[in-house]
Amino acid sequence: MTFEEWIACAEALAADHRSLSQADTATCRRALLGVHRLFKIAPTPLLDAYARVPERLLGEAARARADDVTGGNFAWHLPGTPDLSAWALAAGAQARALDEVLFTTAPSHFGPVDPEEWRCATSQAYAIPRARTREPADKRDNQRFTRRGVLHHRVVPEVLDAGYRVRLVRLDTTAAPAGEQVTMGAALFPGLDLQIRREGEDGFVVTGAACAGMDVTVLRQLQAAFADGCFAAMWPELTVAPTLLALIQRTLEDRALSVDPRNSLQLVVAGSWHVQEEHGLANVAPVLDGYGGVKLLYRKVLPYQDRKIGTEAIAPVLEVPVLVTDDHLVGFGICKDFCDQGVPLAFADLDVDLVLVPSMGNPVTMDGHRSTAKRMRTLFGTRAFVVQQAEAERPADEQPGWVLPFPNDPTGLATPDLRQAGDWQSYKGTVPRGRD
Template sequence: MTKKDWGRACESFASFVQTKAQIGGESLRDFLAEADRLMRSAPRDQRAAYQELREADIQSSAEIHAKEVENHGMHWPNGKYQQNRVLLDLAIQIRTLDELLRDYSASVHALRRSPEAHWMDQAGLSYVIPTRRPRVPEMAKGDGDRAGYDKRGTLHHRVISTTIEGLSVKLHVPRTLRAMTAPAPLVGGGAAFPDLALDYADREGRFEVTGVRCKKMDELVKEQVAAVAACDFAVWPELTVDDDLLALIRQALKHEGLRRDTGHGLIVAGSWHRVDEDGVRRNRAPVLDALGRCICWFSKIAIYGERDAGFEDATGGEEIVVLVFEDFIASVCICKDFSDLQERNVWAMLPVDVVLVASMGDAKTMDGHLIRATELSKGHRRRAFVVQQGLWNFHDEPTNFLLRAPEHVPRDVAETHFCEPYSLCKIED
């Protein structure tokens, strides 16, 4: 969209807003979704110019405008559209809608049986989700005056497109979802297997993983589940969890569980070459809750090609999964979906708190993860948590890796690489 076309679209939106005097939860949601789409469709120079807007100007103007909207109904800032300040006025309008909708969202968030249905706008183009972790621009560091729209456009809601890069975005809300709580630091756990060996079959030049071998795997899984019991989320690596091992993990979680103090928790239980409900073989992983109950399944989107064995004998997934928990909003993916630098970074378009990645590969794979994760953190203030199993046929490089925040390196893990804001750790066998 050119600058002239974008200006016309903003003027049309401003005129439409002026005709809608009444406000309510659904109208605020729809206005916010539309305004967010408008801001994200702005020409590159306008999006860059957002970084020049002073946070104090946006927030103070939004607070004044919110009171005026409550008293006089919906309208554009300053009562009329002005081309010379369209970027600032759109930023103020978005922040105003974000503030007003916060009060309506509190009751909708958890008390209705299917809150995700109420988060989708009427056009079916966006989800407007009450955030578990409000954005707070760090004004003392000047961050609020240099940050782009993605970091501070909305403070209390995350607006997520229902389609990203041609992939459907599917929301999943655990059955135990309750009202929002004060956010606490998130704790993640990763599990990998020493001396793991995989069996695979040649399928006309493609490969299918057919078996997994590891000494004392039953005991190891129980130890792993016990070790991550205090975590908010845990990840097992790609192509390491067949149906038998999945049953062991679920059984161990049933007895041990994650976050038993709250009953909250999310587990990405590895992945395996499986046939889905439509009879299509995919690289597929389950997402479990704290007690091992299945929340949903997701499939690897980008199929991996191995130098000798060929590509996976699997069909790529067609949707992106987003999970909304009490304490955080997460997305999940598998290996190349995240590390592939040849494609646009889908996860940069997804305003979640953390992206959980189950991976299998070598140091080069991990380099891709590190680049993507750093981009998410520095460019969008989001975290990635990657757990990678050493590639089974790289006999000279069987190392398992955990990509995590650098605050401290846990016991039994040796730090091998550091790149703020992440540390790449080697998991010792």
């Protein structure tokens, strides 16, 4: 889109806003999502100009606009100049003002809220309120719109640019508030062996996964997760068969009877497994709460392809779930969903705090994960936690795998430095944007 075409869109949106007079929740939400979309379609020079608008000027203009909007005046000033910075400031102040008014006037933000309450059918997007602002004031200068444009809400489209529909799932947790240090655990399997069945002419299905003392290993990993005070724990792709999943769930359920304050585990990604469902085979990652209950099932979107064994025989998936807690928005992927750099990924416009990715592969696979994580970190401030089992056919001294431990800079360490030699390790860091 050219700058001239974008101005025409901005003028049309401003005309729509002039017709508004009631600062109710639905009106403010629709108006906010309209400005958010205006920035989403903006040409790169305009976005660059926004990043150079001083936070002091943006904040002052936004506060003045918020007072007007509260009084029912949604009209915003259109610059009479082609100056990019002037347009960026005008539209940016309107976005901030609507964000502020919506946050302070909405009847309910947190607790047992139906995610549909955050949806605007006209805009086909959700404006999800957040307890903390995304970037602290002293870090907002020189930040792009995706990092400081909307402070009190996270905007998530109903349908991502890659074509996947988003489904929001609520989860109440007792974890540390957003921005405080969290611990996450990575579980791997030394000596893993996979049983594979050919499916059709060139497809494959994993029918078994085993290693010496697998059940004992998993129980020890869970105890380590409790002892380490983990917020989340994750096993890798295609390693958790139904019997092993049941063991994990029983162990977590038994934890409900414990009063040990160290047991702060809130979220478990129980690897993944090939499961026959109504519409075909799926590579399914069960996402559990700390007591073993299934909160959602993530289904792999992109099938793995191998020259020797063929293509993963999974059915197409058109939905991506996002977990919403009071402190975090959490997205999920399985291996290729997060590492393939050759296709539009679901994560290009998915503004979440954390992405959890069970994976299996080699160093090149992890390179792809690092690239996607770097882009999301730059755009949205997202942290990525990837637990990748080494391919089962690799020599024993190269197992078990690699872990991307939700770092500040996903490319700050080389892939060889991400090796995890043991079957368990916990990692500490901060997750969301507000205090990082």
